[in-house]
Amino acid sequence: MQKGTPEEWATESGKAISGTYGWFENGRDYDKAETYSRILAGEKIAHERIVRAGYRLARLLNEVFDY
Numbered sequence: 001m002q003k004g005t006p007e008e009w010a011t012e013s014g015k016a017i018s019g020t021y022g023w024f025e026n027g028r029d030y031d032k033a034e035t036y037s038r039i040l041a042g043e044k045i046a047h048e049r050i051v052r053a054g055y056r057l058a059r060l061l062n063e064v065f066d067y
Contacts, residue, residue: 009056016045 004012020042 004056009052013049016049017042020045 020038023038
């Protein structure tokens with residue numbers, strides 16, 4: 001979870017979220033249930049990405065301060 005570079009993490013995040021945001025088409029009417037389902041999926045992914053970011057930040061800080 002903590003390995004990799006910031007560039008790799010950004011790519012990882014982009015891939016993780018592409019299915020959540022990639023479905024939107026401007027001008028289309030959307031079903032409320034479908035929209036809500038996509039929002040919940042995005043929320044779950046965002047939560048996971050924030051948790052991973054915390055672990056990765058901790059690793060970087062530990063490296064900087066030699067822990």
